[in-house]
Structure formats: C-alpha cells, structure tokens
Amino acid sequence: MRATYTAGPMRWSILGKEVTTWGYESQLPAPLLRATAGDLVEVTLVNQLPEATSVHWHGLAIANAMDGVPAVTQPDIEPGSQFRYLFTFPMRALTGSTRTTACSSNEGCTPRS
Numbered sequence: 001m002r003a004t005y006t007a008g009p010m011r012w013s014i015l016g017k018e019v020t021t022w023g024y025e026s027q028l029p030a031p032l033l034r035a036t037a038g039d040l041v042e043v044t045l046v047n048q049l050p051e052a053t054s055v056h057w058h059g060l061a062i063a064n065a066m067d068g069v070p071a072v073t074q075p076d077i078e079p080g081s082q083f084r085y086l087f088t089f090p091m092r093a094l095t096g097s098t099r100t101t102a103c104s105s106n107e108g109c110t111p112r113s
Contacts, residue, residue: 001033001034001035001039001040001041001042001089002042002043003031003033003042003043003044004043004044004045004046005024005025005030005031005043005044005045005046006024006025006045006046006047006048007022007023007024007045007046007047007048007049007053008022008023008026008047008048008049009021009022009048009049009050010022010023010026010027010028012028022049035089036089037089037090037091038088038089038091039088039089040086040087040088040089041085041086041087041088041089042084042085042086043055043084043085044082044083044084044085045077045082045083045084045085046082047077047078047079047080047081047082047083048079048080049079050079051079052070052076052077052078052079053070053076053077054068054069054070054074054076054077054083055068055085056068056069057085057087060087060089060090061090062087062088062090063087066085066086066087068085
C-alpha cells in the first residue's frame with residue numbers, strides 16, 4: 001500500500017460556521033488507509049503546516065523509527081519537508097484500535113478517529 005498525504009491548514013464547516021483547522025489532504029477526518037496484515041505500507045507525509053508534525057500509528061506494533069513520536073522515535077517533520085513511513089502492517093493491533101494520532105511538537109499528540 002503506497003500513499004502520499006499532505007498535512008496542512010484547511011477550511012471546514014461545523015455547525016454552520018466556517019473554521020480554519022488542520023487536516024490531511026484537506027479532509028476531516030483524514031483519508032482512510034487500508035492495509036492487510038503483512039502488507040508493506042509506504043506513506044509519505046508532506047508537511048505544509050506552520051510547525052513541525054508527525055504521524056503516530058496508534059496501537060500498531062511497528063519499529064520505533066516509524067512510530068511518529070516527534071523528537072523521541074523520529075525526527076520532527078519540519079514545515080516544508082516530508083518524511084517517508086515504511087513498515088510491514090502487523091498481524092494485529094496492540095490495542096484493537098487502528099486509529100492514528102496526529103502529533104505536533106508544540107501541542108503534543110491528539111487522537112484522530
């Protein structure tokens with residue numbers, strides 16, 4: 001499974017109000033990624049946000065270098081740069097969840113459904 005996603009500011013309508021928020025591919029929630037156990041997953045994240053970011057693959061048992069905890073398990077993805085996540089999709093999730101978590105070095109990690 002191969003994909004490229006861009007993280008960036010976007011406009012979103014909620015309860016009749018237009019707001020500015022952050023999203024992937026200008027979508028909220030983010031586009032769905034589908035993989036089967038054993039699949040090679042290659043996702044390139046392009047950062048067009050005004051600050052560093054990463055993607056934490058919540059609940060997946062993958063190598064630390066691909067786990068998306070900024071400045072701990074991987075370098076920050078600085079504004080204007082990109083990072084390629086490459087891992088084999090595990091046989092099962094550790095928590096039963098396949099949600100990802102968007103991480104910002106200034107604001108910490110926020111679960112995304």
